[in-house]
Amino acid sequence: MVDLFVYGTLRHMPLLELVLGRSGAALDVTPAHLPDHGAFAVVDQPFPAIEARVGHRAPGLLLRGLTPDDMAALNFYEGGFDYTLRPVTVALDAGGSAPAEVYFPEPGLWQTGAAWDLGDWQQKWGALSLRAAEEVMAYRGRLTAAEVAERFRPIRIRAAAWLAAQNRPGDPDHDLTRDVVVHQHKRAYLNFFAMEEMDLQFRRYDGSLSPVINRGVALVGQAAVVLPYDRRRDAVLLIEQFRAATYIAGNQRPWMWEPVAGLIDPGETPEQAARREAMEEAGLTIDQLETVAQVYPSSGASGEFLHIFVGLCDFDEIAGGGGLESEGEDIRSQILPYEALIQGVDDQTYQDMPLVTAALWLSRHRERLRQG
Structure with a gap:
């Protein structure tokens, strides 16, 4: 079992649950912070990096008792970006301290700016990051973390396009919750473009549902x-x-x-x-x-x-x-x-x-x- 301190986007519980593939209600989560460190926004990127800075404190969560499968999922999600686990001692917000491990970036990997704010990130990038993480985690076991990291920019472009499509006006003549039935969703291919397939049914003009059909789409953005x-x-x-x-x-x-x-x-x-x-x-x-x-x-x-x-x-x-x-x-x-x-x-x-x-x-x- 591993005790892990998270200071950045994984403090967003929906994202953590998606990466781990299980409910956060079953996690042992304790508010904590890392003294003499800070979480700072990475220039031109929607995530932070942690840096040692005297007098600062990096707020976060201490996740106790993570399983080997939990760590494998987290290493896949984080591992392609040259993060390395290091042991630290975190201060618990309620008092006391505890040993933990933290994902630190390689020195000099990122140029950082102002202090990073979780609330600002959630408002601007939370939904996009969740959609991108869905695609990333679908390839666990099929691609390496480094291979996914190479494709991360087009993944985010597709995620932004999906969110934009969701925000366009709906069809007043069709209720997608009842007029389309998805039986299987497969992410078949990931590169600069992506291919996805679905086995689905759609509502026909006579009111009945179509037979189950298999269709694919090239996703670009x-x-x-x-x-x-x-x-x-x-x-x-x-x-x-x-x-x-x-x-x-x-x-x-x-x-x-x-x-x-x-x-x-x-x-x-x-x-x-x-x-x-x-x-x-x-x-x-x-x-x-x-x-x-x-x-x-x-x-x-x-x-x-x-x-x-x-x-x-x-x-x-x-x-x-x-x-x-x-x-x-x-x-x-x-x-x-x-x-x-x-x-x-x-x-x-x-x-x-x-x-x-x-x-x-x-x-x-x-x-x-x-x-x-």
Whole structure:
């Protein structure tokens, strides 16, 4: 049995229960703190790191009597981020002290900032962390902790997309609690994208439930798509890059002309992502965003959700672009007169659906934008 002191996100009992796979009511939990240490926010991350600092105290919980399986689950959840268990003596809030172990990060691993606050984290990141932990823990025994850690960013992107989908308006004609019956949910594959399968039934139009069917979905996240448009030039900017997905699918033209696009990071709005991607991929500062559509591009196979924009900008102020080498991007751009863009749509030159969607929207609103 192990006595463990937790100071960070695992103080959130729903998360601790999810990771352990059992109710917190059965745990021996005691409020405690670690003297001369503090929990500090990690820069650009939604979790804290503990550091030795004289005069500080790191609040937390002492979890007594954790089983080997408990520790295996915790080591899987924490282990991919270069945390190491170390023995300490914690002070009990009710008085006295007790030996325990603590997950300490490797020295210099994280850059820390201000003191971390559990309540602020719960409000901003609690729900997302629970959803991400569901996906993480589904791969215990199938992937190593390090392999999951390598995929943690896309896991969080998918979690944020799921929460955003949950917050969109429901269907007034269907009650999902009775009109969809899930018999089995399997997380089949985890990488930059994920594949999930369900055996389920749905309510048919005659009122009966369908037979049990097996269906899968490719989960990506949410993406922002922006077609840059210079009103003065009456021209758009397109980017071209190699798309492995279309190559794997057998396409003989895997270098695709597209609008600027990229996944929306957790905590980022679609508009912020559109502006960020425009600078990263095309070196453009967007002056104004016009909303085109919010859509699933392939609702029969993919859960990706697109926020499509036309971005008003000045092509005389292009600075940089080309994508991020860290993300394997190799991008070139082309400025194209509006009439050439529409001719390409009519000639079925373009294979990228968001590009065609944005171009057709622009054809309807171009005069208004130019007058504005």
